Amino acid sequence: AQTVTQSQPEMSVQEAETVTLSCTYDTSESDYYLFWYKQPPSRQMILVIRQEAYKQQNATENRFSVNFQKAAKSFSLKISDSQLGDAAMYFCAYKRGETSGSRLTFGEGTQLTVNP
């Protein structure tokens, strides 16, 4: 079974600084997707960034980027120029690459605090 581990229950960062959230996963599959979701106090799950396992290039979305190390099964999220609105719970998630569809497996989350 696939597992996702986020070893940092809490992280904090100063506004405008950079922070990296860690995520490791375990799978025997070769085709899969990895995601970072953000959950602010409103509880809405917001997709931050997505990475296809077959792509060597790390995904980037504005201030958010990932460091995808496939051999190490590591998928960290870097937030640059942190803003107060980035404060939220962040979840790393894994999904098998089946066109017929498959579940997301989530980590336990990292609570990010942004200090002004």
Place this chain on the structure above:
Amino acid sequence: NAGVMQNPRHLVRRRGQEARLRCSPMKGHSHVYWYRQLPEEGLKFMVYLQKENIIDESGMPKERFSAEFPKEGPSILRIQQVVRGDSAAYFCASSRRGDTEAFFGQGTRLTVV
């Protein structure tokens, strides 16, 4: 294009009652997933449905829980004879195809008193 709509947002039930949670997927989406989030925990998969079919229910408790996604209308997650341990946030997500990203609703917070 409206997002994934879940209702109600908040639901209070007494122990032993039934809870019915509704999820209307985004327009054009035929894949629906249900997840449960207990306090201070991550989301746990419950069930994956396509129109009129349950594809994967390996995350559903064996008793009291059921789900459907009829040809017409929303997907329904039904919990019979609720207990205190069912108190959680229940999220629905939908996708256009199985290999595309899923978009989440705002969740239903169920409180069992």
